[in-house]
Amino acid sequence: MQIGLLGALNGLRMRAWYEGNSTADVVEMCRHLGIPVFETDVTNSDVTVRLMMEAEADLGLSLGNSYIAHRVFSIPKFGMINVHGERLPEYQNAQSVIWPIYHMETKTGLTVHQIDRSIDTGKILYREEYPIVFCAHLRDTVYATTKITRQRTPGAVRYVCENYERLTADATPQENGHKFTTPNIWQFVRMIRNNRLLYNMAKSDMRNPAKSDTK
Numbered sequence: 001m002q003i004g005l006l007g008a009l010n011g012l013r014m015r016a017w018y019e020g021n022s023t024a025d026v027v028e029m030c031r032h033l034g035i036p037v038f039e040t041d042v043t044n045s046d047v048t049v050r051l052m053m054e055a056e057a058d059l060g061l062s063l064g065n066s067y068i069a070h071r072v073f074s075i076p077k078f079g080m081i082n083v084h085g086e087r088l089p090e091y092q093n094a095q096s097v098i099w100p101i102y103h104m105e106t107k108t109g110l111t112v113h114q115i116d117r118s119i120d121t122g123k124i125l126y127r128e129e130y131p132i133v134f135c136a137h138l139r140d141t142v143y144a145t146t147k148i149t150r151q152r153t154p155g156a157v158r159y160v161c162e163n164y165e166r167l168t169a170d171a172t173p174q175e176n177g178h179k180f181t182t183p184n185i186w187q188f189v190r191m192i193r194n195n196r197l198l199y200n201m202a203k204s205d206m207r208n209p210a211k212s213d214t215k
Contacts, residue, residue: 003181003182003183003184006184006185007182007183007184007185007187007188008182010182010183010185010188011182011183014095014098014142014182017139017142017143017146018095018096018142018146026063038051043065043066043067043068043069043072044067044068044069044071044072048072049071049072049075052072052075052076053075057075057076057077058076058077058078059076059077059078059079059080059081059161059164060072060073060075060076060079060080060081060115061080061081061082061083061157062080062081062082062083062115063082063083063153065082066119067119068080068082068115070117073115073116078164078168079114079115080114080115081112081113081114081115081125081157081160082112082113082114082115082120082122083110083111083112083153083156083157084110084111084112084113084120085108085110085146085149085153086099086100086108086109086110086111087100087107087108087109087110087111087127087129088111088113088120088124088127088174088177089121089124089174089175089176089177089178090177090178091178091180092119092120092121092174092177092178092179092180093119093120093179093180093181094179094180095180095182096108096142096145096146096149097132097141097142097145097146098138098142098183098191099180099183100132101132101138101141101191101194101195101198102183102187102190102191102194104194104197104198105132106131106132106134106198106202107129107130107131107132108129108130108131108132108145108149109127109128109129109130110127110128110149110152110153110156111124111126111127112124112125112126112127112156112157112160113125113174114168114171120177120179121174121177122174123168123171123172123173123174124171124172124174125160125164125167125168125171126156126159126160126167128152128156130148130152132145132198133145133148134195134198134199134202135199136196136199137195138191138192138195141195141199
């Protein structure tokens with residue numbers, strides 16, 4: 001797929017839609033609990049490998065990273081898990097919310113999966129879905145819905161960690177996955193149009209609850 005210059009520039013602008021305070025919250029929480037915090041310039045660097053080996057962790061957790069190399073995710077005793085802010089396998093690599101809207105869907109979700117050699121293709125350990133919070137503007141829809149995803153993430157991670165042995169025994173490989181990337185400008189225009197349509201439909205359902213109940 002050709003994203004094009006306008007699509008690439010728009011993709012950079014859209015990054016701000018997904019930025020939250022989760023990183024600062026994690027750092028502050030670790031400091032409060034006396035847990036050491038280390039930062040590396042490159043995720044898959046030799047420094048990262050060294051720090052991971054020194055940690056002697058049972059399980060690694062990835063939040064907001066892109067590709068993690070085998071030399072890193074294979075270090076913890078039970079490997080690493082990743083939180084993907086969308087439903088898998090339907091939306092691999094996808095930024096949350098926008099691609100379901102592109103397909104005129106009204107639900108999003110989050111998935112916790114094992115990390116393997118590709119991006120968002122590991123065995124699914126936990127998955128949930130919930131309604132997209134539609135607003136008049138696509139940006140505000142993304143803000144409102146990803147806020148819910150961030151709120152749900154800690155509980156999902158805790159559940160996976162507490163039930164990891166059972167979940168890994170029951171996990172199956174992903175099948176029929178669909179990969180997405182940054183939308184080109186025409187796909188983005190369609191997302192804006194669909195968001196407006198779905199927002200108006202949601203408003204109509206709120207004004208006419210009986211109509212919504214008969215769907």
